[in-house]
Amino acid sequence: MGTNGTNFPEIKRENLETLQINIGYKCNQACSHCHVDASPTRTEMMSDNIIKLIPKVIKANNIKLLDITGGAPELHPKFKQLVKEVRSLNVEVMDRCNLTILTEPGHEELAGFLASNKVQITASLPCYLKENVDNQRGKGVFERSISALKQLNSYGYGIKDKELILNLVFNPSSPQLPPPQKELEDTYRQELQERYGIFFSNLFVLTNMPIKRYEKYLNIIGKLNEYNKLLQDNHNFKNLNSVMCKSTISVDWKGNLYDCDFNQQLGIRRHGDIKHLDDLLIPMVSLKNNPISIGDHCFGCTAGAGSSCSGELS
Numbered sequence: 001m002g003t004n005g006t007n008f009p010e011i012k013r014e015n016l017e018t019l020q021i022n023i024g025y026k027c028n029q030a031c032s033h034c035h036v037d038a039s040p041t042r043t044e045m046m047s048d049n050i051i052k053l054i055p056k057v058i059k060a061n062n063i064k065l066l067d068i069t070g071g072a073p074e075l076h077p078k079f080k081q082l083v084k085e086v087r088s089l090n091v092e093v094m095d096r097c098n099l100t101i102l103t104e105p106g107h108e109e110l111a112g113f114l115a116s117n118k119v120q121i122t123a124s125l126p127c128y129l130k131e132n133v134d135n136q137r138g139k140g141v142f143e144r145s146i147s148a149l150k151q152l153n154s155y156g157y158g159i160k161d162k163e164l165i166l167n168l169v170f171n172p173s174s175p176q177l178p179p180p181q182k183e184l185e186d187t188y189r190q191e192l193q194e195r196y197g198i199f200f201s202n203l204f205v206l207t208n209m210p211i212k213r214y215e216k217y218l219n220i221i222g223k224l225n226e227y228n229k230l231l232q233d234n235h236n237f238k239n240l241n242s243v244m245c246k247s248t249i250s251v252d253w254k255g256n257l258y259d260c261d262f263n264q265q266l267g268i269r270r271h272g273d274i275k276h277l278d279d280l281l282i283p284m285v286s287l288k289n290n291p292i293s294i295g296d297h298c299f300g301c302t303a304g305a306g307s308s309c310s311g312e313l314s
Contacts, residue, residue, distance in 0.1 A: 008298045011240055013259075013290045018248040019058060020067040020261060020309070021046070023079065025253070027071040028104055036212065036265055038071040050255040050277060051078045055085050057280045067248070067309065069096040069261065074110055087117050094120040096309075100141055102148040111148070115155035120165040122204070122309070125149075126173060128191040136173045149198045158200040166199075169311075171206045175218060175227040177234060177304045178205035181312040204311030207231070209262050209300045231299035239306035242313040245292050251277055259292045261309075262300070268293045 025042035058066060066086050073079055073095060086093050095114060102111050114121060125145055127133050133142035149166075153159060158166035168188065172178050185203035192198040208214050210227055218224035250258040255277040258264040269275065271291050279285065306313025 006294060006296045006298070008294045008296065009237070009240060011243065011246065011292045011294065013287045013292060014246045016061055016063065016247060016249055016287050018065045018067055018244070019054070019061075019063045019251065020069060020248050021054065021251040022069050022253055022261065022264065023051075023071070023073045023076045023082075025071045026075050027098065028075070028101055036071065042071065044253050045076060046078075046253040046255075048078060050253075051082055053255065053277045053281070054082060055089060057277055058086060058089060058091055060281050061285075063091065065092045065094060067094045067096070072098055072101045074101050074107065080113060083113075083117055083119060087119070092120060093117070094122055097121050097123045099123045099125065099145040099148040102151055103144045111151045111155055111157075115152075115157065115164055118164065120167070121152065121157060122167045122169060123149075124171075125168045125188075126171055128188055128195070132173060146196050146198065149192075149200070150196070153197075153199055158198075160199075165201045167202045167204055168200050169204045169206055171208050175208070175221075175223045175230070177230065178207060178307070180305065181205040202311070204309075205305075205307070206309075206311065207300045207303060207307035209297055211262060211297055212265055228296060228299075231303040232296070234303040235299050236302055236304060236306060236314065239302040239313040242306065242308070243298075243301050244308040244310070245301075248309075249280075249287065262297055263293055263295075266295065266297065268295060 024045035025036060025038045026040065026045065027038035027042065028040055083093055101107055125133065126136050130142040133145065134140065152166055155164065156162035157164040170178060170184060181203065184205060188203050210218055210224060215224060218227050245260040248260065250261045250264045252258065252264050257270055257275055257277065258268065259270045270293050274280065274285060274287060301307050
């Protein structure tokens with residue numbers, strides 16, 4: 001069942017493997033493409049009571065990965081405590097890091113903390129060129145990002161055989177589909193190594209979702225309808241087998257459940273009775289075969305080579 005009369009195909013859930021939590025909207029940046037509208041002025045923050053539920057839900061559902069996002073998730077006062085508790089369960093933790101947080105006063109020990117707890121880092125770096133990054137993410141962001149990457153490399157992140165995963169994320173600055181992931185990864189690897197001596201594990205290419213701040217931007221430049229048509233015209237049905245909403249549940253800062261992060265930002269609640277993090281503690285609960293709430297924005301995940309929080313789908 002879609003929303004707004006969408007003709008996106010119906011899809012159903014498979015086994016739950018990833019818990020993705022939005023721990024709060026406060027961020028030290030305000031990027032033009034941000035679908036969360038995160039910024040330094042946002043005050044929404046996950047409560048301690050919801051934080052305490054997360055390890056319990058992970059144990060009860062045999063979840064393999066905790067994916068922590070924001071805002072800048074590291075700004076939450078209980079971020080480190082949550083990471084340590086979940087890692088003690090021998091569960092993987094991913095931090096969706098904007099890199100510049102590592103250069104903020106008061107966060108000097110953050111890179112070392114992430115390394116000592118073997119937290120996977122997925123970091124936004126929309127280009128290897130200063131001008132492009134600063135245009136999309138703010139003046140001075142590129143230089144601070146490079147400084148943060150060098151810091152992470154010094155702890156072993158992105159270095160072969162060190163087992164500390166550092167993934168970079170590319171998303172286009174203009175309303176178009178991203179280029180092929182492997183080709184761009186090779187270019188990133190060469191440019192970052194030759195220019196700055198920086199290493200990383202993988203590059204993920206993401207399609208920009210036409211929602212929230214990016215939707216407003218597309219409206220302003222008169223490209224919203226054209227971009228939506230581009231996504232629908234390039235729908236690839238093969239990507240339906242791999243969309244992340246099949247195995248991931250998204251949790252907002254209040255503990256409400258959504259089928260994906262984008263649905264969360266659009267306020268599109270999921271079907272069925274499992275609506276809150278509490279509900280995932282009910283004995284024998286299962287989301288398998290539950291219908292997934294869909295809308296026209298879902299074409300952003302299936303267009304071309306596909307797009308998910310782990311890059312291309314096909």
